Amino acid sequence: MHRLLLSLLASLTLGAGSAVTFGGLNVTPRGPQNLNLETGTTDLPQGGTATDARTGLRLSAAHIQLKPGDLLNAQDATLTTRQGGSLRASNVTYDLKRGTVTASGGVTYTDARLKDLRASRLVLHLKTGFVSALGGVKAQAPALSGAALAFDATTAQAVLSGPYQYQLPPQPAIQGRAGESLLLTFSGNRLLRANPKPDAATLARFAPYLK
Numbered sequence: 001m002h003r004l005l006l007s008l009l010a011s012l013t014l015g016a017g018s019a020v021t022f023g024g025l026n027v028t029p030r031g032p033q034n035l036n037l038e039t040g041t042t043d044l045p046q047g048g049t050a051t052d053a054r055t056g057l058r059l060s061a062a063h064i065q066l067k068p069g070d071l072l073n074a075q076d077a078t079l080t081t082r083q084g085g086s087l088r089a090s091n092v093t094y095d096l097k098r099g100t101v102t103a104s105g106g107v108t109y110t111d112a113r114l115k116d117l118r119a120s121r122l123v124l125h126l127k128t129g130f131v132s133a134l135g136g137v138k139a140q141a142p143a144l145s146g147a148a149l150a151f152d153a154t155t156a157q158a159v160l161s162g163p164y165q166y167q168l169p170p171q172p173a174i175q176g177r178a179g180e181s182l183l184l185t186f187s188g189n190r191l192l193r194a195n196p197k198p199d200a201a202t203l204a205r206f207a208p209y210l211k
Helices: 002-010 200-209
Strands: 011-014 020-022 025-029 033-036 042-044 048-052 057-067 071-080 086-095 100-110 117-125 130-139 143-152 157-161 164-167 174-176 181-187 190-195
Touching (some): 057 086, 086 117, 100 130, 143 200, 157 164, 174 181, 181 200
Antiparallel strands (some): 011 033, 025 048, 048 057, 057 071, 071 086, 100 117, 117 130, 130 143, 143 157, 181 190
């Protein structure tokens, strides 16, 4: 009897309600909230929405697990950023301590400069403003493909690592081998130029976001 009581207390199901705060996130569940008292994790089996006023992040997902102040895991998620970026993925993890959002599974990302960017994995670095696309990178506009891409919102520059291909019609395609990189520079929302020989300082700045 004592063991059964402990088991019941370890997991509590709370009814659906209005928005609640979880470690800095404002969360609105679509259904019940299952709280595990042993781990401190809250499960939202019917999903909901979560917003972070500090970073401007807004997420909507079919299923959400929360560990307040630490992690948010979501499935079948759509996420928008303060800068206007839109991300869709099967799996999303928001690490609140590190300030990173990692997405995998059917990843697509679009903002004012990058249209329909796809990759095996995509990471939003909320503290630095970088976006990393890793593995099988492809984008509709600018028309490009490569091993990895990192975009710096502060300087409006991106580095595409090889093997890569890039084309801005009617100009011929630019191709690079493994180990080579292409620097893309934007002016506003328009791609200004592509440089197949970026300097060492630029490559060093982007290197942490290309792996």
